[in-house]
Amino acid sequence: MIILTVTNFPAAVIDPLIEQPQVEPVISEYDPLLGVPASKRFLWQALDLQPVSGDQVVRSSSPYVWQTLPDQAPEPENNPITAEKVVLGKRLFFDKNLSWDRTLSCSSCHDVIGGSGDDGVPTSLGINDQLGGRNAPTVWNAAFQSVLFWDGRAASLEEQAKGPLINPVEMGMPSWKEVEQRVLEDPAYQPLFDAAFGADTVIDIDRIAEAIASYERTLITPDTPYDRFVEGDLNALSAQQLRGMASFQTLGCVNCHFGPNFSGASLFDSRAPLRIFPIYPTPFEQKYELTQDTGAAMAGSGRGSWRVPSLRNVALTGPWLHNGSVSELKEVVRIMSSVQLGHTGRYLVWSDDHKVMTKLDRPALSDDEIEDVVAFLQSLSSDMLLERIKLAKGSRDETIVSQ
Incomplete structure (x- = not known):
């Protein structure tokens, strides 16, 4: 497994990664004991859920560690692979x-x-x-x-x-x-x-x-443009994918989707396997029926608790979300940036300092920003899977034509 931090990149690659608009820190709303925004702690208390410390994995003040996927999976002692x-x-x-x-x-x-x-x-x-x-x-x-x-x-x-x-x-x-x-x-x-x-x-x-x-445990896909880039092939990602990679970090996507498998529910680091979804109320909640099923959360809590899925091959696995309600990946990015990261324009956040709900401005992502993140997510697609899907589609098309 190869590990790469932003400081390991050559200068030509660092520039597009760090010259991105940074998300404004919400200092007064930060809970230093849990290492999470106080708004999340407030939600955990309201929903009677236990807080998780996964937000401590990534801090905007320190470089994020990008890692490749091993070509062999861990195996339990009581069931070695043969x-x-x-x-x-x-x-x-x-x-x-x-x-x-x-x-x-x-x-x-x-x-x-x-x-x-x-x-x-x-x-x-x-x-x-x-x-x-x-x-x-x-x-x-x-x-x-x-x-x-x-x-x-x-x-x-x-x-x-x-x-x-x-x-x-x-x-x-x-x-x-x-x-x-x-x-x-x-x-x-x-x-x-x-x-x-x-x-x-x-x-x-x-x-x-x-x-x-x-x-x-043999079904592993480390053969992606992203992995080749982290291994040192600086031409593996396009300029748009590099911008998306930077946004993926600065927007906070890495708070939940981190590590070699881009998941908090990972054998590499399992501190945050389940997360509240959705966190922030938005019109998406009703449009896509996001809270009809609450997963691991209590029924009637108004918010779900779900395993953080891996984002590897995510561009190939639509439709998306736990109920399969979204058919476009760019819409998923728009939804997640809104309901999980709070990029909704103006929204309410709990202030521990003043014991009130206050308004915070965080602009919604532009179409270009969304397209950049989608391009990066496409770099997590396996070459082998893309070829298999292409061959299977060709076979199906030939069958339809011959009928």
């Missing part, structure tokens, strides 16, 4: 017999062959054409996440792999025992389990989940 487990896990990942009506597999919602690790729709279809309530996250680079699912309820890939199998809206199996029976129906599986876990292995849900997780 080639045999990966082969078995891949077969299970694509096996439709593991759903109740034998029509869906893990890959149905997480397309890793011709897609970006998700299914490209707002919310996924489960068995019997049931519609799920949340957007399917990409499985690419999920191996670096410290918690899984949008509400962060799974602490490992192994735990996450068990969930959809018995979810009545997803794969719909009545129990894990039924899942085990489906696997036992196929005589090809026993030799694969024996090779992966030892002779005469008992096929159970834990072994099934361990194999799937092992396969998922």
Whole structure:
């Protein structure tokens, strides 16, 4: 893993990075004990949520550390990766017999062959054409996440792999025992389990989940223009992407999306896996129904609490947000800069000094600024995934023409 700070850049690259308008610090509204704006602490208290210290990760007064993604994922001591487990896990990942009506597999919602690790729709279809309530996250680079699912309820890939199998809206199996029976129906599986876990292995849900997780830990995409830039290829990013990279830091996007995987819910640094969303009330809240589902927060709290998703390959994984309600990435940037960073024009903020709500001016982002950030986010797209998607689209187009 390569680490690069702003001070490591050659002068020709530093200039476009630092010559950006800086966000005005809100000194009187800063809570030094928690290391966060007091407005956020006020929201945590109002929503009865525990504060997080992730805002301490980045300070505007110190250079942000840009890091590349390792080409191997961490592996748990109780489930080391082996080639045999990966082969078995891949077969299970694509096996439709593991759903109740034998029509869906893990890959149905997480397309890793011709897609970006998700299914490209707002919310996924489960068995019997049931519609799920949340957007399917990409499985690419999920191996670096410290918690899984949008509400962060799974602490490992192994735990996450068990969930959809018995979810009545997803794969719909009545129990894990039924899942085990489906696997036992196929005589090809026993030799694969024996090779992966030892002779005469008992096929159970834990072994099934361990194999799937092992396969998922191979789904890594460090092959991006961003990574090449941090590794020293100064031509890897365009001037617009460099401006977007600078804005990504100065606007405060790095407060939540930091580290090699651009996520606070990261095995590299898991101090802030869940964040309040949305923080600031705006018209976007109603337009995109952002608070109908509150994730890990209490029902009726008026604000959600969600896992911070990775931004790697984000340009390929639309539609976006937990409910899949936004179809354009530039609109996502506009929404996040508003509801999370407060770039809404005039808005209210809590002042500890005066014990009142005061108004603060923070202009909304211009279209050019938004386009710059989008360009930078596109630099997080994997070359391999782009090629796979292109080939898959070509195959689909040829099929349509031949029909």
